[in-house]
Amino acid sequence: MRNLRKLKSNFKEICVVGFKRSGVALCKLALSLGKKVKVTEINPFGVFYKPYIDNFSNQGVKFEFGGHTKKFIKSSDLIVLSPGVYTENSAVMTLAKELGTLVVGELEFASWFSKGKIIAITGTNGKTTTTFLTYLVLKSKHKSSYLAGNIGVPFSSIALNTEKNSISVLEVSSYQLETIIEFKPYVSCITNLQPDHLDRYKNFSEYVRAKMNIFKNQKKTDYAVINKNISSGIDRKSIKAGIRYFDNEFGNENFSAAAAIASVFEVTKPACQRIFSSFKGLSHRMQVVNEINGITFINDSKATNPSSTAWALKNIEDSVILIAGGKDKGLDYSEIKPFLKNVKKINLFGQAREKINRSLSFHKNIEMFFDLEKAVISSFKEAEEKDVILFSPMCSSFDMFSSYIERGNFFVSKVKELSLNSQKLTGKMHLKNT
Helix, strand or coil, X not given: CHXXXXXXXXXXXXXXXXXXXXXXXXXXXXHHCCCEEEEEECCCHHHCCHHHHHHHHHCCCEEEECCCCHHHHCCCCEEEECCCCCCCCCHHHHHHHHHCCEEEEHHHHHHCCCCCEEEEEECCCCHHHHHHHHHHHHHCCCCCEEEEECCCECHHHCHHHCCCCCEEEEECCHHHHCCCCCCCCCEEEECCCCCCCCCCXXXXXXXXXXXXXXXXXXXXCCEEEEECCCCCCCCHHHCCCEEEEECCCCCCHHHHHHHHHHHHCCCCHHHHHHHHHCCCXXXXXXXXXXXXXXXXXXXXXXXXXXXXXXHHHHCCCCCXXXXXXXXXXXXXXXXXXXXXXXXXXXXXXXXXXXXXXXXCCCCCCEEECCCHHHHHHHHHHHCCCCCXXXXXXXCECCCCCCCHHHHHHHHHHHHHHHHHHHHHHHCCCCCCCC
16 A cells, blocks of 8 residues: 555654553553554543553643544544454544545554564454463573553554564454554464354454455565364455364363464474473463362353353363453353253353343342452352362453453452451361462
8 A cells, every 4th residue: 555655654643542451552662653542532541541641741742531523533644542442333434434544444554664574363252372382482492572552552562572583472352453564473363263252353354354364465475373173254265365273182272372373483282282281270260269178269250152151161170159340342151051061050240141141041040140240259158178169251351341351350359358358267278389
């Protein structure tokens, strides 16, 4: 795109949409490039930390809160969206079209200033763990390796640190892939595909099309790593990159995907296995938090869809009390029905609790709570020795929490309170930390 090439070198003023983690990183990047920066944020001023805003204001950044206005945006040469901003029928997109201003996402913008090779990993489930494992494996051989993207470190925050021989390992979401134009990974990967985010996409096919954008700019000299067990959705004929498949060679899809990516960089299977053998898992993903009086608490807050919860249940042999709920994404919660054999009780909370209750009405023991704290306390009161209390929400966190991380940390804090209270009451406590 001739106009894009010209803009990439000549734009003077950038308007950042959203002032959360990615928006902050975008501001810092644009300021480092010597650009004028504006931030338009839908949330009110009071939501944000004032000294942080003051610091950016002192560097020349202008802000508007509580909405997006034409008057504020119109002088911008470029609009950059934070990942969570809707791209369809949103006020910003309408204004951008009216003004004739180019809109790109944070992922696209950061890639303009990144050097070295990019590995981009997406999928419905397992992409965070696969991304982290890939980074660990490559870091053992290539010291100049970076971890970023949807994993919690915006690409914008590390783009200028990259070098010609560096490797950036990125977790990318369907939201981020909606707004790419030239973004081109050297290695792309899709871990798996299941229905998700149907509150944003009209149907599963539209969701898959967003994921497929990860391949669109790749050439024959690039690589596409794909789960062999994806039976539908991927149009393999449209992929120009060389395809490498992975199965379940390591007994775990995340390990297998990471090893397949690493093989592109000539990292051997034994070298991968050494890294995998010492991997203890990530927080909020089947994280064993505590064992109190013989009752095990597992934090699986990252499970934001039914297929993730189904996977968790499939891998637990003991009797389970399931805590689930949050903000509905338009998904079918009855998907977990085949995996409820060992589930003795389901405790639901949050905005989606009534819908989940209807979907799982065949289960004889379901109770609904307004908030997570009450669900946790009730679960502990009902649990018996050797039971597992599994917090695996099946929903997004945005009804009550800012992220699955905040939600998971809240669950962990409540479990900690239970352990302290249990110790006071019984004078002893069986505790297992991982």
